[in-house]
Amino acid sequence: MKRTRGSMDGATQHGLRIRSEQVRILYDGLWLPMVSVVLVAGLLLVSLWSVVDQRQMLAWMTAVVLITFARLGLAWCFQRKQPPAEAARRWMIGYAIGSTASGLLWGACGLWLFPVSDFQHQVILVVALAGIASGGAVTMAPVWPIAATFLILTLLPLSLRYLWLGGPASLTAAAMVWLFLGFTLAVSHRWNRILRDNFHLQAEGETREQALRASESRYHTIFQASPLGMLHFDAQGRVTDCNDKLLQITGESRERFLGFDMLESVQSIRVKRAVQRALSHGEGYYEGDYSMLTASGPALPVRILFSGVRDDQGAIVAGVAVVEDLTERRQAEETIHRQAYYDALTGLPNRRLLSERLAQLMAESAHRGEHGAVLFIDLDRFKEVNESLGHSVGDRLLNATARRLTELLRDGDIAARVNSDEFVVVVARIRGDRQQVIDGVNGVAERVMSALSEPYHLSDRPLLVTPSIGFALFGEEQSSATGLLKQAETAMFQAKTEGRAKACGYLPSMHTAAVWRLNLEQDLRLALEGDQLQLHFQPQVDGDGRIVGGEGLLRWLHPKRGMVQPVEFIPVAEESGLILDIGQRVLDQACEALMRLDARQLPRLSINISPRQFGQPEFVASIGRGIERSGIDPSRLQLEITEGVMIDNLIETIETMRDLKRIGVGLAIDDFGVGYSSLSYLKRLPLDELKIDRSFIQELDNSNDEAIVQTIITIARNLHLTVVAEGVESAAQRDFLLSNGCHIFQGFWFFRPLPFDALVAAINDCQSTA
Structure with a gap:
């Protein structure tokens, strides 16, 4: 009981x-x-x-x-x-x-x-x-x-x-x-x-x-709880016991381990020698890839320490092995190596690995008397893709570009991603004289251009992206890998300067141009900080010579260069992204000018909006904040955009323009007739004004330009839009425009761009004359 x-x-x-x-x-x-x-x-x-x-x-x-x-x-x-x-x-x-x-x-x-x-x-x-x-x-x-x-x-x-x-x-x-x-x-x-x-x-x-006895309990705990795999073997090398960690490491069952003869059945000679040394000398060591039981099993990276177990007389009667799984360490090493040498997004070599391989290829080419080339590739307007379609589409575009480049490679060539939207292709083993080498590299550049210019199907509609390519040769003159990459990059910037979607070979003169461009960009940053950029104003007059509006035109008075023309610094601002800060500066100064002049003095003022500025998510809000801070009537501010804004996404453009109209500002198409003019979009846009491009006004003695100007005026009248002719420089031009129904003019015949104080004086003179 x-x-x-x-x-x-x-x-x-x-x-x-x-x-x-x-x-x-x-x-x-x-x-x-x-x-x-x-x-x-x-x-x-x-x-x-x-x-x-x-x-x-x-x-x-x-x-x-x-x-x-x-x-x-x-x-x-x-x-x-x-x-x-x-x-x-x-x-x-x-x-x-x-x-x-x-x-x-x-x-x-x-x-x-x-x-x-x-x-x-x-x-x-x-x-x-x-x-x-x-x-x-x-x-x-x-x-x-x-x-x-x-x-x-x-x-x-x-x-x-x-x-x-x-x-x-x-x-x-x-x-x-x-x-x-x-x-x-x-x-x-x-x-x-x-x-x-x-x-x-x-x-x-x-x-x-x-x-159990205390000693046996402690040993069992150590044996089973060990973070390392452990096994016992007898004097003949047969396994007598193993812990669970070893089973976990190898993925084998305990039954397969028990009785396994490590002196007869082991596959590796190095392991067999380590076991023999442990049984004869008391210790053995092995490190490497090893399949524990059979050659057909999975090979694991392991480190094994073998030790002999001695009896009271000091004779080795058995042995113990400690097995450490090195898989995680090796994976960590591989991860560190991949992070150090490969691009995480595309899997291509990064700049560090590219530099090492390029230096090696350059040395081999010099030794063999061969040539090679470095092609520096930049995706045109990639930032606009990110900003308009999102970074996920941008990442997919980069991956697709990497795949297309990889498909073009021959054995021994290299493709790498060195920056956000910048790739490098290294072409090796090119034989022939210099002209043959140049012709061959031009052919490679054309194939790259063709492959990357094919539409990308990444969203709801095909995406067209073109590359700008610069290349530099190696093989004849010795140069460092870094210097060669810089030359190819300089050539790429030259391709962008010449209109994008082009391939240019490096010339020494490009270095001077690149330095000039870099210095201009740095000076432009200082100009923004030092308030060197000021808005000048070119009045717009009616047929009676009265000032009915004006256009704000940015001027840069450099302390050393003097007056820098917009045609020089605006492309640099667009490429560097400074155009966004410049656009905000123009908006603030225009609102301040309208605040200081009442509507009777200056009824309205136009400012130019860059396509990149127009596409910013906060663009409409920034216009609203500028008007609210100045307290002006929004109808006095007119925004001029070019026809190129409508090309990428007409629907979003229309929505943005409607949001601007809700604020109350006026909208005008600048340089009408020289861009992608289309009546199909013109009738859908909430516009107030068309501006005839100065190129047509300058050639009014040409019958074709006369017909174009007359057509633009007729279109504007039928769409109930105000039409402004810019670039008027003679009485004959004014009279022709006036006789054909254009009643607002802008040009040197009337006024040049004026500082604010001169604008005030001109307005006062016109009002006193009237």
Whole structure:
């Protein structure tokens, strides 16, 4: 009877240990699943906000947060108190209540927050519930009834909702939810069985360990808990024991290891010698790739230390081996190497690896008497792609470009990405005289140009991007890899200067131009900081000579260069991105001028807007802020844009122009007739004015230009648009325009661009004369 009672007491203690371990696993690390639940709920709230009743969503989200905090509070209390095993049942009940409440809330989400008529948001809801259920299936697996209750409460309402909807698609969805529910229940049950088996083994092991001697217990703990793989072998080299870490490292079973003869069956001679040395001299060492049991098995990078085990007389009677898995170290080394030498986005070599390989190729070419070339490639207007279509499309464009370049390479050639949208191709082993080499490189550049100019299908419409290419040769004159790359880059900038989508070979004179351009860019930055850029004003007059408006024209008075013309510094500003700061400066000065002059003195003032400035997401808001700060009537400010703005995205251009019209500013097309004139877009734009380009006015003695000007005036009149002729420099030109219906003029015949004080004086003179 006493033995039975003792047996029952032992079984009770065993059960308490298991239950205590189950509860501990349930509460340990509960904060991470709870934070995930709140994040998923928050994302679901944002996703369904526009399609589900918002009050219900808020109420549901509030309940989720409250229950989550309650469960976290319970976990905090558990961690703080560390209750004894006898209290495990109470804590398990508390956990079950919290998980049940959570399951009811998520089930309610699938039932009451279900977007009936929106399939896309249904998918979001289903994915969220599936994720929550999957997480619960794992985190609650230690107590399967809790996990099963949570899974059923979470997914059953969703399936019922689909059944209630009816229809083949909904019934299929319901069946899939049922299948997923069954699968998660099975997975959770399997995890529960594994955990319970582990709990039983652990409890039994603890019971056995209490009966072992202290030294054996310590060694067993070290052997099994070692972070390294360990095995024992006898004097004949046969494996007698191994720890679990070794099984984990090798992926082999214990049965295959036990009895394995490392002196006869081992595949590596180096390993065999290490074992023999351990049994004869007491130590052996091996490091390298090795398949532990068979040559056909997976080869792992390992380090193995063999040691002989001696008896009381000092004779070696057995051995022990410590196996360290070097996979993670090797992967880390490979990752570090790849990060150091390869571009993370495209996988191409980066500038560092390119420089090393280029230096090697240059040395080999000089030794063999061969030639080679470096092609520096920049994608034209890549920044505009990023700004208009997003960085994800930009990244896909870069990847597609890398693939196209790689497909063009021969054996021994190199393609690399050296900057955001800059690539380099190195072509080696070119034979022939200098002219033949140049012809060959030009052919390569043409193939690259053709390949990269093909449309990219990355969004809802084909994307056309052209490259600018500069190349430099190596083989005859010795140069460093860095210097050669710089020469090719300089040639690329020359290609951009000449209009983009071109290929240019390096010439020594380009270096001087590049230095001039760099100095001009630096001076332009200083000019912005030092307030050297000032707006001048060219009045616009009517047929009677009265000033009815004006155009703000930027002027740069350099302290050393003198007056720098816009044709020199505006392209540099566009390329460097400084045009955005310059555009803001022009806007501020124009608003200030209008604020200082009332509408009777200067009814309106026009300023030019660059395409890059027009395409900025905050462009409309910046115009509104400038008008608000100055307090001017927005109708007095007129924005002039070129026809090129409409080319890339007409729909977005129209929307931006409509937003500007809501502010109240005027809109004009500058240089009309020289760009991509199209009546199909002209009639859709909310315009106020057309400006005839000065090139037509200067050639009015030509019958063709006369006809063009007359046509533009007629178009403007029929579209109820004001027409302004710029570049009027003679009375004959004015009279011709006036006789054909153009009544506003701008040009040197009337006024040159004037500083603000001179503008005020000119206005006063005109008003006094009138």
